[in-house]
Amino acid sequence: MPTLLHIDSSVFSTEASASRAVTATFRKHWQEQHPDGTVVYRDLAADPVPHLSAEAHVAGFVPPSAHSPEQAAVFAERVKLIEELEQADAVLIGAPMYNYTIPSTLKAWLDNVILFGRTAGETPSAKGTPVTVVASRGGSYAPGTPREGYEYVQNYLTAVLADALGLDLDFIVPELTMAPQNPAMAELIPLYEASRDQAHAAAADKAKRLAERLAA
Template sequence: MATLLHLDSSVSPTSASASRSVTETFRKAWEEQHPEGTVIYRDLSAEPVPHITADAHSAGFADPATHTPEQAAAFAERVRLIEELEQADAVLIGAPMYNFTIPSTLKAWLDNVILMGRTAGETPSAKGTPVTVVASRGGSYAPGTPRESFEYVQNYLTAVLAGGLGLDLDFIVPELTMAPYNPAMAELVPLFEASRERALQEAATKAKALAERLAA
């Protein structure tokens, strides 16, 4: 049975969140293909994982036999998150852009699961696992736009997820999500609506194709 690890990090509920509505569409399409499968869901906004601490960080570079009680407890939490990643057949991440980058809750999860010599390094333990990131943003940071140079979500996650963890990375990018709420962006509402519909269609199509690929 296939296992999907689904992470959301938007602070908004699904009704008001572009990234959550798209990940929900992806997940439902996935579940239709894998009705007997498993979905491990983490809402990183509602239940944040611990930010990395000195004990959690240093324990990753030390022999477990030498861990202090504090290091052992902190490292056990990291291992739990790492094992969820390693055991997943596919990963789905909602990553809205906040102040030009990812939410701190998602960064905390990454800091916990990136472990040199295990998930990162010469032979990453989850290498090749497909990961779909829904990278929503209030404006547009696409190539050729005035704010292209401020795009630190896709650039960063490509470096970390593909370059660092060796995952098979794909993006869905709903943009201009602030257009319905910002009067200065009113003329961009049709472009936002088109982007939203395209993202929802991509989510359903890509989830189905990925599920079929893993089942083959």
């Protein structure tokens, strides 16, 4: 049965997090299609992976036989994360925008799984694996908006997930999530609600279609 690698990185609970709420919808519909499937879940806020150290970085460029004990230990942790990615039939990532970019915990996970000569390079080991990213944001950074030039989440993740790792990337983008909390954005609440509803509908639809695609 298919395996879904589900990663959340929001610092908030599902009740308070737009990205977690939408990834939960995706996962729910995925599991309805694959009740006997496997979900490998990583909550990077509750259980962050180590930021890349010098030992872990250097260990990726030398043969295992040449690893020091310290390099062997930290590289083994990188390999666990890499194997989770390689063994997944699909990947789901919650990536809220914090200060114009992704959470540092998600960046740490990416730094660990990007390994040239294995997951990145001429023949990426997870190439073609479908990945759905829920890129929530407090405002709007869509093309044509005043803050379009500050959109560093989709641009960055496209470069890393699609270009470097060769994954089949798709985005769901709930916007204006700060509207209910920020009085200055009160007039945008209807647009926020529409974006939220569209995101949940897209998550349900994408999960079902992806399940059908993998079952074919």
